Amino acid sequence: MEYLPIVLNIKDRKFLVVGGGNIAFEKINRLTKFTHNITIVSPDIKNELYDLIQKYNLEYIKSEYAYGMLDNFDIVIVAADNLELQKSIYHEAKSKGKFCNSVDMAEYSDFIFSSIIKKGNFLLSFSTSGTSPALAKYLRKFFEEIIPDEIEKFLEEMETLRNQLPKGKERQELMDKLAKEFVEKYFKNNKEGKK
Structure with a gap:
């Protein structure tokens, strides 16, 4: 099965999760x-899920799933x-x-969950197309230690600059220069260690 890695705009999208155990x-x-x-x-x-529901004010329907319950939702995750x-x-x-994503059956899923690192607007995703979620998890842990926390503040500054400067070649060159300097500052040691 082939998967296309995309970053989906989920603003105003409604999620339905069926199941209340560890995977849910x-x-x-x-x-x-x-x-x-x-x-x-x-x-x-489970109790931990109840705590999430309370913390984020999520909706909980105490019921078995019945046909038609997904009608008012955009994305369904079946973790039963x-x-x-x-x-x-x-x-x-x-x-x-x-x-729909069926957590135990890739053949009954339109998408799979990748292992992710999220720091503010920075998002890095790891996937093995479902062949070894464990490898994706350990790669995520490895890179999580390498990616600096400062990336969140840097991206906020870049967004401000992007919104303040007029579009064009000068803005593009400045943004490129700042991004290159950031990467060189935080990743130079890693690069030199590989030589």
């Missing part, structure tokens, strides 16, 4: 870094142990033009 908690915890427009459907939820339910929700989502 992991997916919801990751989603809250990007949106709080999340509804959870599950007859039971029931494989038949995963298949059923995927087919329903497809028939209604919704994106």
Whole structure:
């Protein structure tokens, strides 16, 4: 299966997560870094997930999933142990033009979750197209230690500059120069260590 790495604008998109266990908690915890427009459907939820619901004011429907519950949502994540339910929700989502991720079944998913580093507007994603999520996780941990926390402040400054300066060659050259200086300042030692 081929996956296209994209950064999707999810402003005003509604997420439905079916399930309340460990995997649902992991997916919801990751989603809250990007949106709080999340509804959870599950007859039971783990305590940590309840804490997330309270912290981010997420909606929780204490119920088994029933056909049609996904109608008012754009993206559906099925994190329930029931494989038949995963298949059923995927087919329903497809028939209604919704994106669906079934956490245990790549063949019933329109997308997969990559391992990510997010620092402000900086986002770095690692994926093995589902073949080894463990490798993606360890690569993320490695790079997380290398990427400086200062990148968040630098990007805020770049955004301010970008909005203040008129479009054109001079702005482009200045932005390029500043980005190059930032990378050289924080990554020079790594580069020299590889020589």
